[in-house]
Amino acid sequence: xxxxxxxxxxxxxxxxxxxxxxxxxxxxxxxxxxxxxxxxxxxxxxxxxxxxxxxxxxxxxxxxxx
Amino acid sequence: xxxxxxxxxxxxxxxxxxxxxxxxxxxxxxxxxxxxxxxxxxxxxxxxxxxxxxxxxxxxxxxxxxxxxxxxxxxxxxxxxxxxxxxxxxxxxxxxxxxxxxxxxxxxxxxxxxxxxxxxxxxxxxxxxxxxxxxxxxxxxxxxxxxxxxxxxxxxxxxxxxxxxxxxxxxxxxxxxxxxxxxxxxxxxxxxxxxxxxxxxxxxxxxxxxxxxxxxxxxxxxxxxxxxxxxxxxxxxxxxxxxxxxxxxxxxxxx
Numbered sequence: 001x002x003x004x005x006x007x008x009x010x011x012x013x014x015x016x017x018x019x020x021x022x023x024x025x026x027x028x029x030x031x032x033x034x035x036x037x038x039x040x041x042x043x044x045x046x047x048x049x050x051x052x053x054x055x056x057x058x059x060x061x062x063x064x065x066x
Numbered sequence: 067x068x069x070x071x072x073x074x075x076x077x078x079x080x081x082x083x084x085x086x087x088x089x090x091x092x093x094x095x096x097x098x099x100x101x102x103x104x105x106x107x108x109x110x111x112x113x114x115x116x117x118x119x120x121x122x123x124x125x126x127x128x129x130x131x132x133x134x135x136x137x138x139x140x141x142x143x144x145x146x147x148x149x150x151x152x153x154x155x156x157x158x159x160x161x162x163x164x165x166x167x168x169x170x171x172x173x174x175x176x177x178x179x180x181x182x183x184x185x186x187x188x189x190x191x192x193x194x195x196x197x198x199x200x201x202x203x204x205x206x207x208x209x210x211x212x213x214x215x216x217x218x219x220x221x222x223x224x225x226x227x228x229x230x231x232x233x234x235x236x237x238x239x240x241x242x243x244x245x246x247x248x249x250x251x252x253x254x255x256x257x258x259x260x261x262x263x264x265x266x267x268x269x270x271x272x273x274x275x276x277x278x279x280x281x282x283x284x285x286x287x288x289x290x291x292x293x294x295x296x297x298x299x300x301x302x303x304x305x306x307x308x309x310x311x312x313x314x315x316x317x318x319x320x321x
Binding site (some may be wrong): 002003004005006007008009010011012013014015016017018019020021022023024025026027028029030031033034035036037038039040041042043044045046047048049050051052053054055 | 069070071072073074075076078079080081082083085086087088089090091092093094095096097098099100101102103105106107108109110112113114115116117118119120121127129131132133134135136139140142143144145146147185215226235239254256257258285286287290
């Protein structure tokens with residue numbers, strides 16, 4: 001079972017088109033990407049400022065999908 | 067349509083990193099992020115990390131979990147505002163360190179006169195630095211043959227990592243009309259320093275005083291130099307006659 005963890009972030013980051021929200025796994029000493037870590041269940045709670053379609057960028061199959 | 071709260075769900079399993087790009091002509095206020103990390107096949111222990119990347123590809127924010135996940139283990143991580151770094155087990159409290167720098171010398175110029183030619187980027191080195199001790203997470207290194215210094219950051223000393231750093235850099239330009247900026251960036255690509263950050267402008271007198279402020283959370287003991295650069299495009303050469311200043315303030319749990 002996955003252990004619950006929390007982390008901080010600034011309140012209400014205002015992000016325009018083209019900004020990327022990236023969830024990744026880094027080595028604590030070097031800051032390099034740690035290989036082989038699987039990420040799933042990514043959920044973003046947002047305020048949709050313009051009310052448009054925010055899911056057009058969500059592709060069913062990405063290049064690095066396993 | 068009026069703004070509304072929504073949940074964007076991307077349930078697919080992917081090898082890190084996993085990304086979402088804000089679609090064209092849209093704008094969001096990010097309130098909370100959740101993700102599940104499976105380290106069964108991980109190449110080592112890892113810090114679950116949220117990064118904000120600008121359309122130009124620059125990492126403008128890095129937010130890590132308080133502790134690392136061991137290789138082979140899994141974690142369900144939530145990022146939301148108001149969460150502070152956990153106090154280290156057995157820690158006696160918090161400590162802080164202040165570093166102040168002035169006496170600027172630009173490079174290239176051999177640390178000489180503070181003059182920037184047109185369309186030139188120059189590093190702002192410091193000839194006078196004061197810091198409190200302990201801890202020793204804020205320090206400096208020689209640049210320009212030792213004629214000036216670069217501020218450095220590294221977890222360690224009397225502070226546990228992670229610790230937070232707030233900085234303010236002020237440059238007083240002479241009166242001129244033309245693009246100019248001040249920026250700070252890590253010299254080794256350290257992703258935990260949420261920089262480069264830059265303040266830019268081109269008017270006078272409004273942009274003649276540029277104050278760059280920011281914060282980042284340093285996670286590692288690796289030495290990182292904080293390179294302060296100035297640029298001016300068409301006013302010059304520009305001689306900065308007022309002493310630029312910098313201040314770095316680190317605070318975190320005691321080791």
